[in-house]
Amino acid sequence: MSNSKIPRSNENDYSADIIAERQAFIEEQTPARLHHTRQFSFDPEAMSGNIENLFGVAQVPIGLAGPLLIDGEHAQGEFYVPMATVEGTMLASYNRGMKVIRESGGVKTTVCGEAMQRAPCFVFRDARDARDFNLWLDENFTEIKAVAESTTSVGKLNEIEHYIAHNMVFTRFDYTTGDAAGQNMTSKATFVACEWIRERFPQMRHYLLSGNFDTEKRTSSVNSLKGRGRRVTAEITIPRDVLQAHLRITPEAMHYGWGITTVASFLTHSSNNAAHPANGLAALYLATGQDIANIGESNQCSVYTRVTREGDYFFSITLPALILATYGGGTNLPTQRECLEIMDCHGQGKALKLAEIAAGLVVAGELSLGAATRVDKETRQNEWVNAHERLGRNR
Structure with a gap:
C-alpha cells in the first residue's frame, strides 16, 4: 500500500467531485469495492461541520418502538421511539417493557437538574x-x-x-x-x-482548560453526584397483576433479583446497578444524531426498587448525566432530523422533552430484561436465551 494522502479540497471538501475522488482512492488503495457506503439521499454539504474526509454514509437499521406512555413535565402522552441498532431482540424487548408501562398508566419523569461543564x-x-x-x-x-x-x-x-x-x-x-x-x-x-x-x-x-475533572465521555462519581447534561428520574408503580401477566414474574421475585444484582454492581465497582441502560440510549443516540461517545456518561445511573404495601412493584431510576440535544450538531442532519421529528423533538425548546423520553425508554428496557434473565422453575427455560435463539443473531 502506498503512502498517498487522502484526497482533500481546500475550496469545497463536500462536493460530488471530491467525494468521488475519495471513493476512487479507497478502491485503489484498499481491497474494498464500494457500493452501499457511497449511496445516500441528501446533500453532502449538509454534513459540513459534522465530519471530515467524507466518502459515504453508514446505513444502520432503524426500528420503531412504542408507544411509550410518558407522564412528564416536558413530555406528555404517547411517543413512538426510533432506535438504530444491529442487535436482534432488542426492540422486541423494549416494546414489551413499553406495554407494561402503558398497562400501568405511564412512567413519571422528572428533570432534577441541568449542568454542562468545562473543568x-x-x-x-x-x-x-x-x-x-x-x-x-x-x-x-x-x-x-x-x-x-x-x-x-x-x-x-x-x-x-x-x-x-x-x-x-x-x-x-x-x-x-x-x-x-x-x-x-x-x-x-x-x-x-x-x-x-x-x-x-x-x-x-x-x-x-480541561484538567480532566469534567470527566467527559466516561463515568465518574462526581458526575453521579453533581450531574452532567440533564439529571432525570423516571419512576413507576406496576400493579401486581400487570407484572405477572406481561413479564411472568412477581414483584417479590423482581425485587429479590435486583437486590442480588446490586450487590454484584458494588463488588465489581460498576457505574450503575441497572441491567442495560446503554442499549436503549445508544440506539436512540444513533438514530437522533447525538454524540454517541456521550454514552460514557449517560449510561451511569442508580436503580431503586421495592414492593409496595399493596403488593405492587415500584421501580425508579435516576440518570444523572443524560447528554443529548435537539438543536445543533448532528441533530440537523436529514435522517437524524426525521427521527427527532417522529417524537416532535427537533429544534429549540425540546431538549428536556427528549431527556424525559430517553429516561422512559431506559425504564422499558430495564423492566423487560430484568424479568427475562430469570430461569422458570417448572420449564427450566430462560426468556433471555430463548428470545435470542428465536429473533436474534443466535438463529
Whole structure:
C-alpha cells in the first residue's frame, strides 16, 4: 500500500467531485469495492461541520418502538421511539417493557437538574496561593459569569465548583446550554473566562482548560453526584397483576433479583446497578444524531426498587448525566432530523422533552430484561436465551 494522502479540497471538501475522488482512492488503495457506503439521499454539504474526509454514509437499521406512555413535565402522552441498532431482540424487548408501562398508566419523569461543564485546572506556586485563589473565585463569580456568558446567546454559568489538591485548584464551570449538548459552547465560554482570570490573578502560574475533572465521555462519581447534561428520574408503580401477566414474574421475585444484582454492581465497582441502560440510549443516540461517545456518561445511573404495601412493584431510576440535544450538531442532519421529528423533538425548546423520553425508554428496557434473565422453575427455560435463539443473531 502506498503512502498517498487522502484526497482533500481546500475550496469545497463536500462536493460530488471530491467525494468521488475519495471513493476512487479507497478502491485503489484498499481491497474494498464500494457500493452501499457511497449511496445516500441528501446533500453532502449538509454534513459540513459534522465530519471530515467524507466518502459515504453508514446505513444502520432503524426500528420503531412504542408507544411509550410518558407522564412528564416536558413530555406528555404517547411517543413512538426510533432506535438504530444491529442487535436482534432488542426492540422486541423494549416494546414489551413499553406495554407494561402503558398497562400501568405511564412512567413519571422528572428533570432534577441541568449542568454542562468545562473543568479548568489552575496551578500555583504552593497550596497557600491555591487557597487564596479559591476564595477569590467566590468573591469574583459575578464578573466571571458575565465574561463567560458574553460568548454565547443561550449558555448560562450557574456555578464554579472548586477543589484544592496540593498546589492545584480543580474547577468545574457549570452551565445550562439550552437545547444544545453544549460541550463546544462551554469550552469557548470557559476559555474566555480563564484568560480574564489569568490577567487579574498574577499568582497563577498557568492553567489547563480541561484538567480532566469534567470527566467527559466516561463515568465518574462526581458526575453521579453533581450531574452532567440533564439529571432525570423516571419512576413507576406496576400493579401486581400487570407484572405477572406481561413479564411472568412477581414483584417479590423482581425485587429479590435486583437486590442480588446490586450487590454484584458494588463488588465489581460498576457505574450503575441497572441491567442495560446503554442499549436503549445508544440506539436512540444513533438514530437522533447525538454524540454517541456521550454514552460514557449517560449510561451511569442508580436503580431503586421495592414492593409496595399493596403488593405492587415500584421501580425508579435516576440518570444523572443524560447528554443529548435537539438543536445543533448532528441533530440537523436529514435522517437524524426525521427521527427527532417522529417524537416532535427537533429544534429549540425540546431538549428536556427528549431527556424525559430517553429516561422512559431506559425504564422499558430495564423492566423487560430484568424479568427475562430469570430461569422458570417448572420449564427450566430462560426468556433471555430463548428470545435470542428465536429473533436474534443466535438463529
